[in-house]
Amino acid sequence: MRSEDVPFEGGPLDGRVLPVLLGPTGHPPKVYEVPVPDADGGPPTVLVYRRAQAGTTRRLGLPKGWKYTYAPEGGRRTGPRWPWSRPDA
Secondary structure, eight states, X not given: OOXXXXXXXXXXXXXXXXXXXXXXXXXXXXXXXXXXXXXTXXXXXXXXXXXXXXXXOTTTOOEEEEEEEEOTTOSXXXXXXXXXXXXXX
16 A cells, blocks of 8 residues: 655644555545553543645645644544434444
8 A cells, every 4th residue: 555644733743744544546534543542541542633735736726735634623523414324422
């Protein structure tokens, strides 16, 4: 599988560039979840980052690359709510 170095903005990973696996379309996933283990042995804290355009081309406005921005509200869905989707926990 191909991977791409993607910068992260905001949150604990601010300023880091990590390799992210690309999907079949050549884009990184829309939501990137990073589990952080708890020091006391409890359940891990999950940091959620959402994909955003890093820039666009001049003429056509096509995305030049991707970056991840921190989503402090967590992994709430932003798209349409389909009847066959699982309920939010």
